[in-house]
Amino acid sequence: MRIIxxxxxxxxxxxxxxxxxHIFKLDDAGYILLGDIEVAKEEELPASRGARSCPEHALELDRAPG
Ligand code: SF4
Incomplete structure (x- = not known):
């Protein structure tokens, strides 16, 4: 899975x-770092929780294989 x-x-x-x-890294001002995030299989649950928690819809789940 990937997070756009x-x-x-x-x-x-x-x-x-x-x-x-450990998945969502922020800069010193608290903004998410540039670049999509590759998520390991065992991290998919916390990663999707984190993505869904964003009130600005800045984190999109991409479950397409490859
Ligand atoms: S929750 Fe959304 S708005 Fe807040 S730091 Fe994460 S990506 Fe940015």
């Missing part, structure tokens, strides 16, 4: 990182 990060939507709420700090 739309940085322009991020408002720095840090809710994603509160759910899964």
């Amino acid at each position: 990060v739309q940085n322009s939507k991020c408002q720095g709420h840090a809710r994603c990182a509160a759910q899964a700090p």
Whole structure:
């Protein structure tokens, strides 16, 4: 699974990182770092929780294989 990060939507709420700090890395100002996130199979649950917790819909789940 992959998480497509739309940085322009991020408002720095840090809710994603509160759910899964090892998956969602923030910069010093609390905004998500640039770049999509590859998620290992065993991390899919916390990753989807984190993505769904974003009030700005900046984190889109991509479950397409490959
Ligand atoms: S929850 Fe959404 S708005 Fe908040 S830091 Fe994460 S991506 Fe950005």
